[in-house]
Amino acid sequence: MNSYSMVVKGVLTVTTIIQTTNLSKSYGRTQVLKNIDLTIKQGEFTAIMGPSGSGKTTLMNTLSTIDSFDGGDIWIEGKSLLDMKKKALRDFRQKRMGFIFQDYNLLDTLTVKENILLPLSLQKTPVAEMEKRLEKIVEALNIEAILTQYPSEISGGQKQRTAAARAIITNPAIVFADEPTGALDSRSATQLLEQIQLLTQTFQTTVLMITHDPYAASYCQRVIFLRDGKFVNEMFKGEQSEKEFFDRILTIQSAIGSDKR
Amino acid sequence: MNLIDLSWRNMKRNFRLYTIYFISMLVGVVIYFTFSGLMFNEDVVAAIQNKENYQTVILIASIIVFLFVVFFILYANSFFMKQRKKEFGMYLLYGMKERQIAAMIFFETLFLSAIAVSSGILIGGLLSKFFGAVLMNLMRYNEDISFSFPLEAIALTILLFALLIVIITIQSYFSVRRVQLVELFHAKEKMEKPIKFSFSLALLSVILIAASYYTIMMASETDIWKNQFTGTFIATTVALIVGTYLFFRQFSGWILQKMSQSNRYFSGNKMLWISSLRFSIRGNTLNFTFNSLISAVIIFTVGFIAVDYAIKEEVVKKEYPNHLAFSTQDEETQNEIEQLIKNSHAIIAHETITGIQTGKIQNRNAFLTYPEYYTEEFYLFPESQLNAIVDLRGVGEKVELEGEEAIVLTRGIDEPTKYKSPQPELAAFDNETFRIIEKIRYPLLTIPTNSGQGSNLQPSVLVISDESFERVKENHLLSSFEIYQIEDAKTSNDVSREIRDIVMQTEGAYYSAFVDMYSIDTESSSLVLFSVAFFAVIALFALGSVIYFKQLREATEEREQYSILRKMGVEEKEIKSIIRKQLLFVFLPPLILGMVHSWFLLYYSVILVIKDLPSLTTIIFSVMGLYVLTYLIFYVSSTSIYYKIISEKNTR
Numbered sequence: 001m002n003s004y005s006m007v008v009k010g011v012l013t014v015t016t017i018i019q020t021t022n023l024s025k026s027y028g029r030t031q032v033l034k035n036i037d038l039t040i041k042q043g044e045f046t047a048i049m050g051p052s053g054s055g056k057t058t059l060m061n062t063l064s065t066i067d068s069f070d071g072g073d074i075w076i077e078g079k080s081l082l083d084m085k086k087k088a089l090r091d092f093r094q095k096r097m098g099f100i101f102q103d104y105n106l107l108d109t110l111t112v113k114e115n116i117l118l119p120l121s122l123q124k125t126p127v128a129e130m131e132k133r134l135e136k137i138v139e140a141l142n143i144e145a146i147l148t149q150y151p152s153e154i155s156g157g158q159k160q161r162t163a164a165a166r167a168i169i170t171n172p173a174i175v176f177a178d179e180p181t182g183a184l185d186s187r188s189a190t191q192l193l194e195q196i197q198l199l200t201q202t203f204q205t206t207v208l209m210i211t212h213d214p215y216a217a218s219y220c221q222r223v224i225f226l227r228d229g230k231f232v233n234e235m236f237k238g239e240q241s242e243k244e245f246f247d248r249i250l251t252i253q254s255a256i257g258s259d260k261r
Numbered sequence: 262m263n264l265i266d267l268s269w270r271n272m273k274r275n276f277r278l279y280t281i282y283f284i285s286m287l288v289g290v291v292i293y294f295t296f297s298g299l300m301f302n303e304d305v306v307a308a309i310q311n312k313e314n315y316q317t318v319i320l321i322a323s324i325i326v327f328l329f330v331v332f333f334i335l336y337a338n339s340f341f342m343k344q345r346k347k348e349f350g351m352y353l354l355y356g357m358k359e360r361q362i363a364a365m366i367f368f369e370t371l372f373l374s375a376i377a378v379s380s381g382i383l384i385g386g387l388l389s390k391f392f393g394a395v396l397m398n399l400m401r402y403n404e405d406i407s408f409s410f411p412l413e414a415i416a417l418t419i420l421l422f423a424l425l426i427v428i429i430t431i432q433s434y435f436s437v438r439r440v441q442l443v444e445l446f447h448a449k450e451k452m453e454k455p456i457k458f459s460f461s462l463a464l465l466s467v468i469l470i471a472a473s474y475y476t477i478m479m480a481s482e483t484d485i486w487k488n489q490f491t492g493t494f495i496a497t498t499v500a501l502i503v504g505t506y507l508f509f510r511q512f513s514g515w516i517l518q519k520m521s522q523s524n525r526y527f528s529g530n531k532m533l534w535i536s537s538l539r540f541s542i543r544g545n546t547l548n549f550t551f552n553s554l555i556s557a558v559i560i561f562t563v564g565f566i567a568v569d570y571a572i573k574e575e576v577v578k579k580e581y582p583n584h585l586a587f588s589t590q591d592e593e594t595q596n597e598i599e600q601l602i603k604n605s606h607a608i609i610a611h612e613t614i615t616g617i618q619t620g621k622i623q624n625r626n627a628f629l630t631y632p633e634y635y636t637e638e639f640y641l642f643p644e645s646q647l648n649a650i651v652d653l654r655g656v657g658e659k660v661e662l663e664g665e666e667a668i669v670l671t672r673g674i675d676e677p678t679k680y681k682s683p684q685p686e687l688a689a690f691d692n693e694t695f696r697i698i699e700k701i702r703y704p705l706l707t708i709p710t711n712s713g714q715g716s717n718l719q720p721s722v723l724v725i726s727d728e729s730f731e732r733v734k735e736n737h738l739l740s741s742f743e744i745y746q747i748e749d750a751k752t753s754n755d756v757s758r759e760i761r762d763i764v765m766q767t768e769g770a771y772y773s774a775f776v777d778m779y780s781i782d783t784e785s786s787s788l789v790l791f792s793v794a795f796f797a798v799i800a801l802f803a804l805g806s807v808i809y810f811k812q813l814r815e816a817t818e819e820r821e822q823y824s825i826l827r828k829m830g831v832e833e834k835e836i837k838s839i840i841r842k843q844l845l846f847v848f849l850p851p852l853i854l855g856m857v858h859s860w861f862l863l864y865y866s867v868i869l870v871i872k873d874l875p876s877l878t879t880i881i882f883s884v885m886g887l888y889v890l891t892y893l894i895f896y897v898s899s900t901s902i903y904y905k906i907i908s909e910k911n912t913r
Contacts, residue, residue, distance in 0.1 A: 094830035105825040109455075109536040114527075121527045122831060130527060150454050 015042045017077060017174050017206045018063060024071030025062060032058045034229040035072070040174070043204040045197060047217040049253065050226035056210045057178070059226065063208070064097055064176045065089045077173050095123065098167030098175040102182040104159040106151040106166075112158075113147040116165045123170070137165045140202060141195055157188025161195065168205055177209040181216045193219040214253055218246035225256055232256055268369045271348070278344055281813070283373050285337035285806060289330040290381025291388060292799060294418045296326045298389035301411035305393050308404035310754075310780055315788060322792040327421060329799055331428075333806070338429050340810045342436045350440050363434035370429050374422045382418060386410045392795075399570070399787035401751060455539040458514035466512045469504030473497045480865045502554065505854060509549040513850060514542045530835055533826075534843040541815070541847075548811060549851045555804055556855025556888065559797045561862045564884045568867050570790040572874050573782045580672075581707050581775040582654050584750040585760065588770040589613060589741035598743075598760050605756045607748040610653050614705075615741040616640035616722070617734050619689045625721060627685055628700055630673030634708070635721040640740060641667075641689060642705065642722060643730035650705060653746065657703055662726035667695035670703045670722040677701040687723065693733055695725060706742060710777035711765055720771065742771065750775050801888075805895050812844075812899045816906035823907040840903050848896045856885060 016039055023036040032055045040046055050056050061067035063074060065081060074081045077096065084092065099105075106115050113134070120130045138144050141161045146154050154162070160180055167175045177196070181189035197219055199205045209220065217223045219242060225233040233252055237245045272279050299305055300319045309315045352362055386408055393406035476497045480486045485493050517539050526532055590598065602608055621637040629635050648659040660668055667687065677699055684696045706720045725733075747753060757774040764772045823836060863881055871877060 090830055090832065097830075099828060101828070105828060107533075107536075107822050107825060109540045109822070110532065114532055114536065117527055118532065119829060121529060121532050122829075122835065124529055127524050127527050153454070 015077075016040070016075075017042055017044075018208075019075045020063070020072060022072030023059075023062065023069055023074060025058060025067075025069045032229050033062070033069070036229075036231060038224070038231075040206060040208060042173075042206050043200055044222060045200045045207045045209070045220045047209045047211055047220040047223045048226055049211060049214070049217055049223055049249070054226045055229040056226055058229075060176055060178060060208070060210050064099070065093050094119070095170060096173040098170060098172040100160070100163050100167050100175060100177040100180045102179040104151070104156075104163045104183075106159055106162060108151055111148050111150055112143065112154065112162050115151070115162055116169055119166060119170050133169050133171075137169055140199060141165050155188065156184050157191055160184060160188070160192050164192070164196065164199070168199060168203065171203075172205075174206040174208060177207055179211055179213075180209065181211070181213060186215075189213075189216065214246055214249040217249050218242045223249055225252065227256060265368055268365050268372070272369070275345075278341065279373070281810075282337055282341045283377060286334060286373060286377040287381050287384075288802065289334050290377050290418060290422070291385045292802075293323075293326055293330050293421055294382050294385030294414055295388045295392055296323050296795065297414040297417050298385055298409065298411055299393055299396070301413045302389060302393055302406065302409050303411075304404055304406045304409070305396065308397060308400075308402045309784065311784055314785060318785075318788045318792060322795070325796065326799065329803070330421065331425065333803055334425055335428065335432065337806070337810075338432060339436070340814075342433055344814075346440055349437050350442060353437075353440060354442060359434060359437050362437045363430055366433040366437075367426070367430045370426050374426055378419060378422050382410065382415060385418075392791075396787065396791050399791055400784050401787075455536075456514065456543055458511050458518050460515060462507055462511040463515040466504050466507030466510075469500045470508060473500040473504060474861050476500075477861050477865050481869050501858065502550070505553055505858075506546065506550045508854065509553075509850070510542065510546040514539065517542075530839045530842070533839050534846070537819070537822075537843055538846050545811075545847070548807065549847075552804060552808070552851035553855035553858065555800060556852060557858035557862070559800055560856065560859035560885060560888055562793055563797050564859070564863050564881045565867055566786075566790050566793045567880045567884060568871065568874070568877060570786045571876055571880055572871060573786045574779070575874060577775065577779045577782055580704060581710075581773070581778050582656060582704060583707055583744050583773060584747045584753065584775045585743075585745040585757065586706060586774070587743055587760065587764045587772045588767065589743050590764065590767075594763060595743070598763060601756055601759055602745060602747060606750070606753055609746040609748060611746075612649060612653055612744045613741055614642060614646045614650065614744065615739055616642045616646075617689075617730070618738045618740045622687065622689070622721070624685075624687065628669040628687070628697060629671045629721065634719055635671075636716070636718045637721075639687075639689065639721045639723050640706070641725050641730065641733065643727045644724055645727050647703075647705060647724050650744065653744070660701075660724060662698075662724065663728075664726060665694065665696045665729065666698050666726060667729075668724040669697055669700040670705055670724065671700050672702055672704065672719075674700065674702050689723070690733070690737070693729075695723065695729070706771065707773045709771060709773050711761060711770075711772045716769070751779060752776075754780055801891055805891075808848075808895055808899065809902070812847075812903055813906065816903045820907050820909070836907075837900075837904060840907075841900055844896060844900050844903065848892060848899070852889070852892050856888070859885075 018038065018040040020036055020038045023033055023038070024031065025033040036059065048056050048059060058067065062069045063076075076092070079092075081089070107118070110118065116134060116137070117130050120133070138147065141164060143158065143161050143165065146158055146162075151159055151162070160183075164175075164177075164180070167177075180196075181192060184192065193216060196207055196209075200207055209216070211217055218237075221237050223235045223237075224231055225235075233256060235245075235248060235252065240248070296319075300316070300323055306312065306315070349362055353359070390406050390408050397404045397406060476485070476493060517535055520526060520531075521535055521539065526535065585602070589595065599608075599611075617640070619639045619641065622639050625635065625637070625639070626632045644660050644662045651657040651659050662668065669687075678701075679699045680697055684698055686694050687697055688694045704719075705722050705724075708719045709717055711717075753774070753776045757776050761772050761774070761777075764770050826836060826839075868877060868881070
């Protein structure tokens with residue numbers, strides 16, 4: 001099983017980025033992930049929602065190769081994780097995956113520009129190439145003015161946009177975002193979500209976001225509800241507006257019972 | 262849960278922090294006990310010739326060690342208290358009183374000190390045998406040093422720690438009172454921007470250092486050091502210190518700033534360690550300055566003293582070329598003495614020289630450099646006997662004299678001085694006058710070493726031609742001296758003492774032996790070398806722990822940064838390389854600057870001045886080599902500790 005492609009409307013080839021079959025994982029006797037089948041295609045902006053302890057973070061950690069799994073398999077860009085050695089996994093993580101964390105995880109001693117370029121520096125990318133990629137991303141995320149500033153001098157929203165820029169500058173196959181709006185005020189959160197939306201459209205970046213927040217989820221094209229390690233529902237945004245989608249998510253969420261933060 | 266229980270739990274939970282603190286205490290005890298153990302060690306005291314001198318030097322040294330141990334342990338304690346600030350804050354928040362916390366600290370300190378003192382005394386006792394042996398070896402005695410735990414030393418060590426416990430408890434009480442509860446609720450202090458560096462200040466640092474080097478270089482060419490010592494000394498020292506400080510604050514910052522502007526900055530992990538260093542300059546400047554200045558002082562002092570020690574033997578050999586020299590005895594005594602010598606040391610050569618003794622000479626001041634140290638009467642020796650001694654020693658130049666010509670032997674001049682005509686005259690007897698053609702430095706009969714029995718004056722010697730000698734000797738008083746060269750003269754202490762006792766029974770007899778002066782000189786310079794080396798070890802240890810504590814704190818602070826790098830998929834190999842590069846920048850510049858400082862000082866105050874010591878450069882380079890080795894050990898162990906700390910889970 002090498003490559004998963006399918007033809008939509010006969011013109012656009014959409015590549016499958018991640019596919020899991022029967023994915024399971026246990027910690028001791030408690031099973032945290034139960035037979036999960038998930039397919040994520042290129043350019044998709046997907047949210048995984050669920051109450052605390054539903055297995056959201058475990059799912060993301062196994063998908064992002066940080067954690068191991070005990071049943072089923074994961075294919076990323078057509079490669080089975082079961083076939084990859086530890087070194088290959090790390091390499092894959094470094095080159096093909098990007099991460100955005102709730103607490104930004106920016107290095108205090110580096111400027112915004114240096115923070116964004118860090119992954120490329122560590123991969124020994126030529127400087128000209130770095131600048132070229134930086135230029136495009138900086139424009140999309142609107143962080144030109146703060147490039148020479150240090151993290152201690154900028155706002156939370158700016159920090160998270162910097163982290164987003166750092167996550168996508170390597171042209172990863174997929175970006176994992178763990179509660180990216182968790183520490184932001186609503187204005188900054190909206191701005192960030194709109195920008196991530198824009199990135200998925202212009203760069204065909206694939207984003208998998210974990211969130212508690214129905215408002216954040218309403219910016220995604222697809223929302224998956226997780227409970228007790230199982231998929232319990234899945235919704236597509238389709239042609240709806242964010243507001244309409246938000247109301248639907250709220251309804252479903254209260255139906256399956258979610259924790260309130 | 263009572264206080265003792267709480268302390269016990271603290272120790273178990275925070276094992277590493279307590280271990281570090283405990284080791285600092287232990288080292289303090291070991292150092293202090295080793296030193297005071299030496300002071301009271303019976304074997305060492307028995308071997309020492311000059312006991313008063315030994316007690317004074319060791320007493321002064323042990324006071325310095327005492328003060329050092331006090332300051333060192335207080336420093337360690339303040340580090341320890343800072344690390345535990347949060348813990349104390351929690352206790353206060355839950356309603357404990359400051360006095361209770363101080364009491365808890367008192368119990369902990371008491372407990373740790375009790376273990377440290379008892380195990381430290383054991384280790385110190387073992388070490389003092391070793392250090393005693395080193396000292397004996399330096400003094401070239403073959404004394405065996407047994408293990409000893411002198412009661413006085415144990416009492417002093419316990420006293421020192423009793424004092425320390427009191428100070429630590431008071432210090433802790435005040436530091437607990439200063440804890441602001443509100444700090445508990447604040448996030449960690451944010452790092453700000455790196456400081457800006459100015460090119461002109463960076464340049465100034467180089468100029469200041471260059472200027473002080475230049476002034477040191479001037480020592481051999483101009484007289485500024487001789488004429489205005491205090492002024493020049495203060496100016497040079499201040500320039501060196503300020504220059505070193507600015508070098509680390511501005512020059513290194515400026516270099517890093519330049520590096521961060523280059524294009525290659527973005528390749529590899531360069532960006533990470535350079536930026537981290539730029540941030541740490543603010544907090545590290547004083548530390549670096551302190552390190553390089555201490556390094557300079559340690560290398561200079563140890564090098565200087567080691568050279569002084571090595572050169573002592575050469576100096577004594579030059580000043581006391583006769584292994585044994587004394588007034589000739591009657592035949593029976595003479596045989597007895599010769600037998601004594603043969604029994605302990607093989608005789609290499611023996612010469613008897615005979616001179617004519619004059620009355621008091623009025624104008625001797627004109628020829629002798631320090632006349633007050635010479636006998637008022639002269640001894641006239643024929644040229645042939647001087648030449649025979651030159652042959653015997655293999656040192657010096659032979660002389661040739663005719664008629665009334667004569668040569669004065671004196672000390673205190675470097676080159677022979679010839680007299681131009683009209684040459685001065687010396688009236689040895691009423692009708693015998695000699696023309697002095699030259700004065701030379703040649704100790705035919707050296708300064709007496711009769712340890713206070715009889716006169717301490719060196720015989721005044723005039724060398725005359727053989728023909729004059731034959732003529733004059735007829736009607737005048739003759740004095741003979743026996744000169745022996747023996748194998749292994751350094752160990753002839755005992756036989757020298759025996760012969761001296763025999764010879765000095767005669768009033769006004771002359772006695773002088775190489776070994777007497779050699780023992781006294783070697784003993785005192787060994788003692789100084791030993792103390793200085795001991796201090797150097799202590800200072801190095803202090804330096805090491807200051808660096809160690811600093812690394813510990815920095816690594817703890819940077820833990821989060823490294824965990825971010827790990828999340829980004831940076832390999833362990835890469836992380837290790839970042840730490841290595843970053844710490845290299847912390848260790849190397851202070852070491853290099855300190856070495857260059859001390860090299861300039863040593864070169865112009867020792868190497869240029871002392872020319873005829875072949876082992877000179879070996880000594881200085883081995884001192885420097887040892888220093889570099891110690892620093893290398895600091896560096897390697899710091900990197901591994903740093904890596905260990907940042908690899909731990911963040912416990913905050």
